[in-house]
Amino acid sequence: MTDSSTGSGEAQSRARYLLDGRRVTVADLVSGGLLKEGERLRFVRPRVGESHEATVAPRGWIRLSDGEEFRSPSKAAMVAVGYGTFDGWEAWQVDDGRYLTQLRQELLDHAAEEADPPAAEEQQQTSVSPRERHTRLKEARESAEAGRPLSLSVQELLAWWGATGRGLVNDQIEAELANHSLITSPEFDKVPLTTTVHLVKAAEEEADDIPLTGSPATITVPAGASDEQESRETGLTVGTLPSALGGVVSVKPTATFEEVITLMVLHDFSQLPVLAGPHNLRGSVSWKSIARARHADPDAHLSQAIVDARDVRYDHDLIDVLPTLAEHDFVLVRDQRNAIAGIVTAADVAQAYGDLAGHFLLIGEMDRRLRQVIASAFTLPEVTKLCDAEGERITSFGDMTVGDYQRVLENPGLWEQLGWPLDRKVFIARLEEIRKIRNNVMHFNSSDPLPKADVDKIRNLNKLLREYGE
Numbered sequence: 001m002t003d004s005s006t007g008s009g010e011a012q013s014r015a016r017y018l019l020d021g022r023r024v025t026v027a028d029l030v031s032g033g034l035l036k037e038g039e040r041l042r043f044v045r046p047r048v049g050e051s052h053e054a055t056v057a058p059r060g061w062i063r064l065s066d067g068e069e070f071r072s073p074s075k076a077a078m079v080a081v082g083y084g085t086f087d088g089w090e091a092w093q094v095d096d097g098r099y100l101t102q103l104r105q106e107l108l109d110h111a112a113e114e115a116d117p118p119a120a121e122e123q124q125q126t127s128v129s130p131r132e133r134h135t136r137l138k139e140a141r142e143s144a145e146a147g148r149p150l151s152l153s154v155q156e157l158l159a160w161w162g163a164t165g166r167g168l169v170n171d172q173i174e175a176e177l178a179n180h181s182l183i184t185s186p187e188f189d190k191v192p193l194t195t196t197v198h199l200v201k202a203a204e205e206e207a208d209d210i211p212l213t214g215s216p217a218t219i220t221v222p223a224g225a226s227d228e229q230e231s232r233e234t235g236l237t238v239g240t241l242p243s244a245l246g247g248v249v250s251v252k253p254t255a256t257f258e259e260v261i262t263l264m265v266l267h268d269f270s271q272l273p274v275l276a277g278p279h280n281l282r283g284s285v286s287w288k289s290i291a292r293a294r295h296a297d298p299d300a301h302l303s304q305a306i307v308d309a310r311d312v313r314y315d316h317d318l319i320d321v322l323p324t325l326a327e328h329d330f331v332l333v334r335d336q337r338n339a340i341a342g343i344v345t346a347a348d349v350a351q352a353y354g355d356l357a358g359h360f361l362l363i364g365e366m367d368r369r370l371r372q373v374i375a376s377a378f379t380l381p382e383v384t385k386l387c388d389a390e391g392e393r394i395t396s397f398g399d400m401t402v403g404d405y406q407r408v409l410e411n412p413g414l415w416e417q418l419g420w421p422l423d424r425k426v427f428i429a430r431l432e433e434i435r436k437i438r439n440n441v442m443h444f445n446s447s448d449p450l451p452k453a454d455v456d457k458i459r460n461l462n463k464l465l466r467e468y469g470e
Contacts, residue, residue, distance in 0.1 A: 023175045024104050026073060027060025032110070034103045035060075041092045041100075043077055052080040054092065062092070073100055087181055087202050101181055108134060108179060128160045133176070136160060140199040141180040149198040154188050157197065164451055165193070167440045178202065186336040190239040190315040238321055239314030241352055244333040244342045250275040253282050255302055257294075260285055273332050274306050278339040281332060284309035311340065318349065325349060359450050362458045363438050369465035370405045371397055376469075377418055383408055402435045420468050434458055 029035040035056050043052040054076060057063040062076040070076040073088025089101040112134040128136070140150045155164075163169040166189050177183060177199070184197040191197070238244050250273045251260055260272055264287070271286035283306040293305035310324050311332040324331055325346045335341035374383065375397040387404040388394040394404070408414055410428045437454050 024107060024179050025060065025071065026056065026062060026100070027071075029100070029103050029107060030056065030060045032107045034107055035094070040095055042095075043080060043091045044093070045081070050081070052077075054080065062088075089181060104179065105138070109138075128162065133160050137176060137180045137182065141182055141201070144182060144199055144201045149185075149200045151196050151198050154191060154193045154195055154197055157184070157188055158193075164454075165440070186239065186245075187315055190237045191245060192240055192242050194242075195239075195245060236318040236352060236356075237314065238312055238316045238318050238331070238333055238344055240318070241344050241348050243348050244314055244344050245335055246342045248273060248332065248340055248343050250340070251285070251302075252276065253303060253306070257290065257302055257305070260290070260302065260305075271330060273309055273340060273343070274302075275340060281309060281311055281340055283307055284332075313338075314341070318352070322349065359441050359455070362455065362462065363441060365462050366434065366438070366458055366465070367402065369462060369469055370402070371400060373418075373465060373469040374400070374405060374408055378408065378414060382414065386411060386414075402431075402438055406431050406435060418468075422464075422468070430457065430461065434461060 026035065030037065037056055037058050039056045041054040041056065041062065043054070045051070052064075054062050054064050057069050059069075061069040061071050062073060063069045064076060064080055068079060070079065073092050074086055075088070077086040077088040077091040078084060087101075089104060090099055092100045094100075094103070112131050115129075115131045143150050154166075157173070158164065158166065158169065161169050161173055170189050173188070181202045182199050183202050185200045186195070186197060188197050249263060249267055249269070251263065253274055253276055255274075263269070264272060271284050273284050274282040276282055285302065285305045286307070289305045289307045293300040297304065309330075309332055310328055311334055312321055312324075313334050314336065321331055321344070325344070330343055330345045332340050333342045333344055380394075380397065383397070383400065383404070384391060384394050386407050387400065394400060406428060409418075409431070410424065412424065415424045434457055437450065437458065441450065
């Protein structure tokens with residue numbers, strides 16, 4: 001007979017596993033007793049009079065009538081039809097009429113009931129427990145289905161996961177959103193932290209489906225639609241710059257030179273976009289194009305001063321835009337609805353990369369000073385005994401990592417040798433915080449600027465090391 005406490009522990013462990021950052025799979029439904037091997041699935045498309053059949057394969061995949069098997073319900077749905085974009089969890093039904101998404105919700109609800117309430121210490125580290133986050137996501141989905149999507153800032157969304165910046169937490173957020181058939185619009189990792197995003201339903205069947213050519217295996221699953229989507233790298237995108245979606249001052253094609261010049265002087269602009277509507281970019285005018293038009297024809301109209309303007313989507317990689325900025329000095333930015341929503345200049349990009357370089361310099365100083373402290377106070381054998389007992393990694397102080405510095409300084413005997421009138425545990429706790437900050441920056445895990453509080457932590461540690469380490 002299974003010990004009840006053991007069974008309870010296993011249930012709570014599984015609950016945390018399901019609720020804390022992974023995509024639910026069809027195999028999870030099988031292991032949870034909500035689906036059975038060989039059970040029949042149907043994908044009915046009443047608008048076009050089609051119905052597709054499938055079964056649950058032994059390993060928890062979906063087997064189509066031709067024998068092909070897919071782990072992703074969305075991929076199975078697209079291959080069954082041969083074209084289109086589908087959320088497979090909303091497509092496939094079991095015999096009693098329930099959709100896979102309903103079974104997934106039942107599994108997550110059950111996991112939320114089994115999950116351990118967070119300990120008081122854990123609650124101090126994260127503002128929302130997995131159980132509470134599940135409730136919020138469930139309510140957000142209900143709001144999205146009712147046509148009232150929840151709106152919140154990226155910062156507020158990150159706080160649900162106890163995060164202040166994007167990076168390693170991105171995959172967990174996307175997975176948990178996907179488990180509730182949700183995505184953010186615009187994409188939360190492609191815009192500034194202060195931007196308002198909306199929690200909307202993931203892509204379902206599109207009305208203007210176009211048949212795909214080539215092998216079904218090459219069909220691409222859209223963001224939010226697949227349970228086996230690969231992790232996306234997070235880097236600087238156009239939309240992460242504050243001006244990219246911050247609005248744009250523009251003129252209509254029928255504007256006069258006087259109107260354009262007045263706006264450019266009042267706003268200290270070098271150029272203005274010319275829009276016939278929020279989605280209809282006609283070009284731009286600049287001091288240079290105005291001068292050329294009037295030099296060629298003193299009676300010229302504004303239309304003669306309009307020149308081509310480049311535009312990019314907000315989720316475009318910033319590094320790919322650099323050649324265009326070098327040639328044109330600015331690009332106009334389209335938002336998730338394809339409307340012109342802002343402008344990015346070469347100066348904006350220079351500031352963004354300059355801020356990033358500043359963080360690297362701060363971290364570099366910290367690393368160098370910590371290494372100097374340890375090299376001056378201890379011998380290499382003392383260090384390797386704690387950090388590399390096998391002698392496979394550290395052959396000089398320059399081979400040490402921040403984790404190595406931490407292991408040395410948290411040793412009571414070695415700390416005492418330093419003779420610093422400081423509390424060792426408090427110092428090590430701060431060093432651990434900074435180690436995590438450093439890893440996110442140095443490994444390019446986040447596209448966000450460091451919060452001022454994090455920058456201050458590094459600056460203050462460097463100040464301490466300058467005072468006590470010399």
